[in-house]
Every structure is written in structure tokens, then in C-alpha cells.
Amino acid sequence: MSVAALEPSSVADDKVDWGARFSRIAVYGVLIFAALVFLVPLMSMVFTSLKDMDEIRAGNLLAPPADLTFAPWLKAWSEACISVQCDGLAPYFINSLLIVVPAVLISVGIGALNGYVLTMWRFPGADWVFGALLFGCFIPFQIVLIPMARMLGIMGIAGSIPGVVFVHVVYGIGFTTLFFRNYYASVPKELVKAASVDGAGFWGTWWHILMPISWPIVTVAVIWQFTGVWNDFLFGVSFSAGSGQPVTVALNNLVNTSTGVKEYNVDMAGAMISAFPTLFVYIVAGRFFLRGLMSGAVKG
Amino acid sequence: MTTLAVQDIKKNFGPTEVLKDIDMEIGTGDFLVLVGPSGCGKSTLLNIIAGLENQTSGKVVIAGRDVSNLQPKERDIAMVFQSYALYPSMTVERNIGFSLEMAGVDKAKRMERIGEVAELLKITDLLKRRPSQLSGGQRQRVAMGRALVREPQIFLFDEPLSNLDAKLRVDMRVEIKKLHQRLGATIVYVTHDQIEAMTMATKIAVMKGGIIQQFGAPKDIYDRPSNTFVATFMGSPAMNLLIGTMKKDAAGWVIDHGTETVAVPRHVDVSGLREGQDVMLGIRPEAVHLASEVAHDDRIDQGWEFNRTVDVTEPTGPATLALFEVDGTEFHASLSGDAQVEAGQSYRFKADLSKALLFDTLSEQRIAHVDEVGATHETQAA
Secondary structure (H helix, E strand, O other): OOHHHHHHHHHHHHOOOHHHHHHHHHHHHHHHHHHHHHHHHHHHHHHHHOOOHHHHHHOOOOOOOOOOOOHHHHHHHHHOOEOOEOOOOHHHHHHHHHHHHHHHHHHHHHHHHHHHHHHHOOOOOHHHHHHHHHHHHOOOHHHHHHHHHHHHHHHOOOEOHHHHHHHHHHHHHHHHHHHHHHHHHOOOHHHHHHHHHOOOOHHHHHHHHHHHHOHHHHHHHHHHHHHHHHHOOHHHHHHEOHHHOOHHHHHHHHHHOOOOOOOHHHHHHHHHHHHHHHHHHHHHHHHHHHHHHHOOOOOO | OEEEEEEEEEEEEOOEEEEEEEEEEEEOOOEEEEEOOOOOOHHHHHHHHHOOOOOOEEEEEEOOEEOOOOOHHHOOEEEEOOOOOOOOOOOHHHHHHHHHHHOOOOHHHHHHHHHHHHHHHOOHHHOOOOHHHOOHHHHHHHHHHHHHOOOOOEEEEEOOOOOOOHHHHHHHHHHHHHHHHHHOOEEEEEEOOHHHHHHHOOEEEEEEOOEEEEEEOHHHHHHOOOEHHHHHHOOOOOOEEEEEEEEEEOOEEEEEOOOOEEEOOOOEOOOOOOOOOEEEEEEOHHHEEEOOOOOOOOOOOOEEEEEEEOOEEEEOOOEEEEEEEEOOEEEEEEEEOOOOOOOOOEEEEEEEOOOOEEEEOOOOEEOOEHHHOOHHHHHHHO
């Protein structure tokens, strides 16, 4: 560092800059307030889920549990009654996994291939195909419900987990294609030419050259698709039936079951169980997610 | 033996003709440089030879085999790209061996070949690194290693030195030339840099507008350019072109450029000239000297002396460039490094015309030399 650059800070040491200090305090104040706004409801959920019903009726929404109990979590997981069955959320949680894993893998895989073809193996009309896929991203879900139900009927997968997977894949391809196309657009075309001279074909080039440098965008696409599919309610409630429903639909049924007492602690525990996988994915992959979002700007 | 023949290659992008009837042949061990300004079609031609682009019509024959419709990998070629195009996720070792891997060569054999090539290029200690950990020059070597490992019929280079700094470029230029001499490889090399072309090539094809303007040995291209484009493109600073008209006076043909007349150099065949014809006299900057420095040099038997005021001087070390005007056109003189010239001063210059060239202004073609025209003409001239 040069001497000139050091001077301003040594001046600041002598004299406190109240303006700067005030704005710093203001910034932190706003940030802490915003954090509280987001955290208080979550805190209230956690506390409520760890209390028994007597304490909930007697106490304060924000008070920590006096008598810690994990019973509501166990009940939400494996005993709560959803419509007529009393197996808790567990089977529906499994359903969600059975939907989300293939839906994410297939849509990300196809998106990567689409992006590869649209950038490296351009064909006449490629821009139109991309435009159509992009347009698909903006079609509101509600519009396609009835035609999609008819389609699934014709295909013989209505009301089943494969049906829901199919819908999510179709809706996801637009986004995943967009991600991969834009990512691959920053990859020099000469790489593909070099691979072609070296004897790698269409698949070899994709697998050996492009996929190994695609992990940042794969992470982005996986997180995007995972949260979208896991949190989906509309397609789940429309295209699945009975014991094949995803956890979001089951949670809704659990909360809305109107027999007997309203068990707030079980509802809260159920909501958190349903939200946990997306939280997990963010924590595990969040670092890569940010890196992936920014990687378009910096050539690898 | 002919290693590469390009026959009547045409390439259109929609209505735009990028290449028009390209025809040429090179033999085994030739180092062909395709040179020209950007947009002249040289890279397109290279891509067509490589099979990365399809020609609209015409044939590419490599080692006697028509490869016009074959995939790049089936053509027995290897290519070095401008950006090197090293695979970022792979180590240097795997980068070099990738083509062998794709061809299904077993690992032991592969490692042996990689080792040999690394040895040759002195990159053995870099084999475990990734491209991002290499300097520009090292990447360049790895890119060459990737081509060498395949032992192809032809090496194709697409402006491989243009991403390097000036010093490294000169070093790598020598290195590629050494490699060519050692391996006796056949090379097609694309560049826009005429110095690279002159220094490395055994054959040069100067291109412009999708046409090969001239094809020949570097010395021929430099000394006997076929038209004004080739004459001014090859050589730096560019050849000076003096505009004038033909006139016949008592002593014979002269070029009248307004203020003075210059005698037509003796080696030019004057049989086709007519009075009043618009011509350009081409004189290379290095053929222009200070008259005082060459006063006693009797090697200059056909000289043209003139006085001019120097506008700008550019001392480069080994030479001092002087820029002045001759009848409205800029004129460069490449004087000796010790020449004492100052801007604003007038000097007497002497241009050596023994290598001067005469061009027809209208067609831009060079007017033939006496030794180039038929035997009948020669007898007449004698």
C-alpha cells in the first residue's frame, strides 16, 4: 500500500467521524430489525412446537417452553391423522422425495443438454426453440391445470407420482435450459472445436469437457428445482390422489382436519418437518449457489 | 509428395461469398502460412481443411485421400487454437492425452506418448497441473503438445501466437520453426501478422476478399508481389507507392509523377507500356538511403535522387525511419540506425531502384519483369 493511501485513516484516528459512526449504527439497526421481523415468527413456531397444549392455551406465543416436550414432533411425523389415516406426515414425506428426486434429476439433465445444444450445436431455428422454452417459464400454473389433467389422463399417469413428476419436469425445463444456455454461452466455442478435432463426439464432448466445468450452474439448477418442486402445492393437490400426495398437501390436510381440538404444536412441528429439506439443501449448497449465480460474470 | 490439396473450395454464408475458388497444394514438410487482413477468409479456409466447417463446394484431399465429407477426427489432422482451448477441468497430462483416450489407446501406451511429447516441449514438470495454473507461454506449449501427441499428417495452427506478449511471441515463433525443422511436419498456419508469415513459412498464401492474391515462397512474395495489395501488405513499414504516368523521352521510358521524372528500372519489361498509362512505382523503405551515406556505394547503379523535408523521424534502434511526403503521398525511408536526420530539415535521398516494382494503377497488377516474359521478348530486348 502506498503512503498516500495510509494518510486518511491516520487522520480519522485522531478525530472521531460522528457522521460515519451514526450511519453505521443506522445500518446495523435496520438490519437487526429486519432480521427480527423474519426470525420472530420462526421462533414462535419452534417454541410452540415444543410445548404441550395446556401451556399453549395458558401462555404467551413468544414465551419459551417451560416444559420441553418432543411429543408434538413425533406425533406430526408418525401418528397424526390425515383424513382417515393416522400415520403422520412420514409416508407423504417419502412421496415428496419420490417426486422431487426424479423431477430434479430429469429436468436438470434435460436443461443441461438443451443448453449445450442451443449454444454449441446450433441448428436453424435454435433461437425460436429457446424463445418458446423461455416463454414456457412465464405461463402461470393455473392456466395449464385442465389441459394437463387431460394429458395425464391420456398418458395413463393421472393421479400418480409419475404424473406429478412429469408435470414438474415439463415446467422445470424452461428454467433449467435458461440457466445452462446462459452458462454455456460464456464457454469458448473453441473448446468444443478442439474436442471435435480430438475425436470426442456429441456425447463425449458434453460429458468430458462441459459437464466437469458445469458444477456451479448444476448447483443453481438443482437448488432452484428442488425448492420449487418440494414446496409446490398446486400441482400436488391437482394431480396426485390419496396416499400418493406430497407432504405439502398432507400438511394442509393435517392443519385443516377439523375433528376435536386444534393441535397447534403438532401443526407447527409438521410445518417445520415439511420445510426442513429445502432448508437443508440451502445450507449444504448455498455457498455453491452464490458462486454459481455469479460465475456468469467471471470466465472460468 | 502432395500432402494437402485444396481444390476449387467455395464457401458462402447466405449471399456472402467468403471463399471464391480456392485452389492450392502443398507437399510433405511444407510450412504454409495463410496471411491476410481480418475477414479475408483465412480462418474459414483453415476450418474447412480441419472439417470444422463445411465447404459450399470443392474438395479437400489429405495425403491422397478425399476427406471433404469426413469428420475432423477422421482427417488425420491436429489443430492448435488461438485461445489454446485447453480443457479447463483436466490436468495437462489428460489434456495432451485426450485424443488418444478418445481413440481408445490403452493407458500405458498413452502415458508413454504423453511423456515423449512433454519431454520434447520441456513441460514434463507441468503434467499434473491444470490449465488455470499455467502462464500464457506454458498453455501455448500444452496446446502444441495436444497436437503433437497424435502424430497427424497435417498440423493446423489458428493464430496461435496472437494472445502472447511481444517477447514471448518471438520466442515461440522460433520454437515452432525449430519444431517444424526437427519433425519435418506439414503445417498450415493462419496469421494476420506478415512478420510471422515471412519468418516461418516455406510457402505463403496471401489472401484478401476470399481470394488467394499470391501463393509462393516468402522471398518471391516479398520481392515480386503480384499486385499492390500484396506489395503493401507484406513488409513493415509498407512499400511506398509513387503515383505517376508513363512517358517516353529521349532516354527511354520514364515515370512522370508531377514534379520530377524517374527512369523505369531496367529489369521491368517495357514492351506492354503505353504513353499516358497510369502507374505506381513501388519502392521498399529499406531501399531509400541518405544520398550522403551512399555517395560512394557503386552497387547502386540505378538510383533516383531527390530532396525532401522530413516530417517525422522514428528511431527504432537498428534503423531510423524517416517519413516525408512525395506529391501528396506518404513516403517511408528506413535509414541506418546512425543516420542523423531531424524533423523539419531537408535532406537529399537516394532510392535504389534495382528492386523497385512497377504496377498498373487501374488493374493494380505488377508489370512483369524482363526475366519473367517469354523468350521472344528477351531476344527483342537484347
